[in-house]
Amino acid sequence: MANIKSALKRIEITERNRLHNRSYKSAVKTLTKNYLSAVDAYRADPSADTQKQVEATMAAAYSKIDKAVKRGVLHPNTGARKKSGLARVLKAQEATGAAS
Secondary structure, three states, rough: OOOHHHHHHHHHHHHHHHHHHHHHHHHHHHHHHHHHHHHHHHHHHOHHHHHHHHHHHHHHHHHHHHHHHHOOOHHHHHHHHHHHHHHHHHHHHHHHHHOO
């Protein structure tokens, strides 16, 4: 354990930031799972309502990823990779839907 006052303060700040970052990462994962379940629902029943649900959950996930990148929780390339993966899932769904 640190003995220097500034080191003790840095430990407190680091722990506070770690918990804050963890909440952002958890929210990104939750919104991603919500999006993937919405895409599955859209795959089962491709209606206008389910498509709107997919778009809404995608926008929410994109927004949270962008906020996490802006606040330094995620690296910009990581945020871009996550958003690209979300878009790729929907694109693959639309491609299989158009083919059948």
